[in-house]
Amino acid sequence: MSSIGRGWRSRLRLLRRNPPLRMPSTLRELGILGMNERNGDYISIYNKRKYYPLVDDKLKTKQLALEAGIATPQLYGVIEIEHQVRDLDTILGDHQDFVIKPAQGSGGSGIMVIGGRRGNQFLRSSGVSVSRSELEHFISNVLSGMYSLGGLPDKAIIEYRVKPHAVFDAVSFQGVPDIRTIVFRGIPIASMVRLPTRQSDGKANLHQGAIGAGIDLATGRTVDGVWFNSVLDSHPDSGNAVRGIQVPDWQLLLELAARSYDLTQLGYLGVDVVLDAEHGPLVLEYNARPGLNIQLANQMGLRHRLEKVRAIEKIPSSAAARVALGQELFGEGG
């Protein structure tokens, strides 16, 4: 009887410390950016619609990046019409591993990563083997627009498969960790790394169980990770510490992110970078509507940072200066 009573009381105390709903005023004080505010006050104002196709079409992004000297995974080939599926062999050449994805894919869907091949058998990174006909069916699905924004006919991109840098090996399960940086008016304002777990099935998607760990802009070192809405210190699969990992080439990475603004002309931009073991930071894709999870991963709200940058009258024209500004304003140091 008394133990039940105590149980209720402690549960009540827990509920009071962590109520299921927060007051809007609390969220505002903490500087948390909501979906409506992001859409209404930032995306709709700083992202001109005519620039969207540049980021929504990964092929265009790639070409643009290539011209601007921004490193991206090497393009092996593009399949635009059903007929060209036959040319797959020519495109693949000797490459043993590669990635197939839709040019206008939405939310990371429709990406197939092949880690090796044996004749007509292809080995997916998850370990599942797919036959050549299954691969061709996948490509035609991509072409028909199954995974694409608006379901319109699409192109299939076949590109270099990133070999993840060893730095995150201890804290990621399969997959490729990627580093998302929010760049507002060309200034990096927040960054996080998304670490795949067994639960997320090797995908770097927080929603599906990947770990998000904030990165200190000043130093490039990770802070606490967040997994399914709660802060954690160590990786749930390996038990290794998530905190305090130094991201290599950090300055370079931030500069890539800052330069992406000049490239895309999008004022509110999410830049996804992967660290390749051989080629260093490669821009994987841009996002004109980056999500709000970065707030949880960094344990800070975006509002105050956005407002600070919004108030700046003259944004430096050089990317390096913008990176320095971002680090000075939002870096925590130490």
Added chain:
Amino acid sequence: MKDFHLKTLALFLSVIAIALCYYKTERLGVPLTPQSSAQVWTAEATVRFDGQDRSAKINLAVPKAPPGFSVLDENFISAGYGLATNDVGANRVVQWAARNLSGQQTLYYRVVLTEDSDAHRDRTEPTPSYPDIPEYSDPERAAVFTLLDSVRARSADTASFAHELLRRFNDPTPEAEVKVLRDESADATAQVKQIQHILAGARIPSRIAHVLPLAGSLRHGSLTPWLEVYNGERWLAFNPRTGAAGFPADALVWYAGDMPLVDIEGADNASVQFSALRTSRDVMGLAQQRARLINSDVLEYSLLSLPIATQNTYKILLTVPLGALVVVLLRNFIGLRTFGTFMPVLIALAFRETELLWGCILFTVLVALGLIIRFYLERLKLLLVPRLASMLTIVILLMAGVSIISHKLGMEHGLSIALFPMVILAMTIERMSIVWDENGPKDALLSGFGSLAVAAVGFVVMTHPLAEYLAFVFPELLLLVLAFTLLAGRYTGYRVSELWRFRASARAITNKQ
């Protein structure tokens, strides 16, 4: 001010909407709530007389601004007669004239009326002079003055005087002086005349009002005399039998005074018969008629001028913005997730035929069956368009199957499944299966039930009788909806779901600080 332009626009739209709406309700009498019909009376006076082979003039008293009614239409049916109407004091008289009339003649006067609570105007005309005290006969004089004295002692003003007098005059066990004055064998008109005769003893002006009771459907009816007394400001009506104040409900005041109802020169055997018929008429029809009377084009160019079939289509279409409003509220303010922005609105439209509970059941059954088949199709590795076409075919077959099975089971509601938007359903199943594959069943079911919830709320709002009525009769109110959705487009506050979603972020940030 933030979003000044937008707010001005929204204000402008709202002002237009409210102004138009106000005009329609106040000036044209379009009701703000759905009343399907109003009472309309058609009263008819039939004048019959015999022609005498010479010219004749027929004067018939007709209603003039009858209290409690507004006149919608008037007809004088009289082929070959000259026609004129004149005001005579408080009355109106129609004069028919013709030469060389022979044989029985019939004339009709017809008036179409509707109850109008605004039309309870005071009757002030004409201002009478105070009557002289009549020359009563001896026994009469004593009785009259005794009665008047005792009535005066128990009354305060003209109204209470008349009431008290009538009460005593009609007392079933009358006092001695009333017995002298009352003539039991006299007809109703004579009775009222006798009361007037007594009232003149107190120098109170009075007259007979002739009213036509409209209750039920009246044939071969006649006018009932009523008493009106003048209190120095206006004429007050009393029931001469009971002393109750006012005209009877549903009675039309035809005319007042001593003049004859019909007055004929050059003909014989005049008789007047009344008939009345009560019908229900569409309120909107009345408003249109009224609008025509005051030369307003607002209703002439409204949806009501369209053919009925088209009107019925618009009755449904005009509620769609309300459904869209629900979507805006539930998505941008509450934060529900749905498949397709306006798919729930289309589902809600389908619910009109199936009704809510059955609609939800049928939708769930259909989507669940469709999903199972879709997962099977996945294994066949079909291309997108053929796969969608197959899904569409399968959805239609499923709908037919559900209809047949539910019909055999005696559940007729299952038949209405035929009205579900099958293309939308097929697309929903397709998208749901993709979300299911990529983000897991939780996301798919969340969005699926989100869609259903939005559809259900949309249905309730869109089919509310008041909402349907207002949207159709006052389509300008949709400008208000537009103004609100425009404003909602700049709502950048949190969604209700975010108060929950960000609880972890809030806790993490709080802890860190």
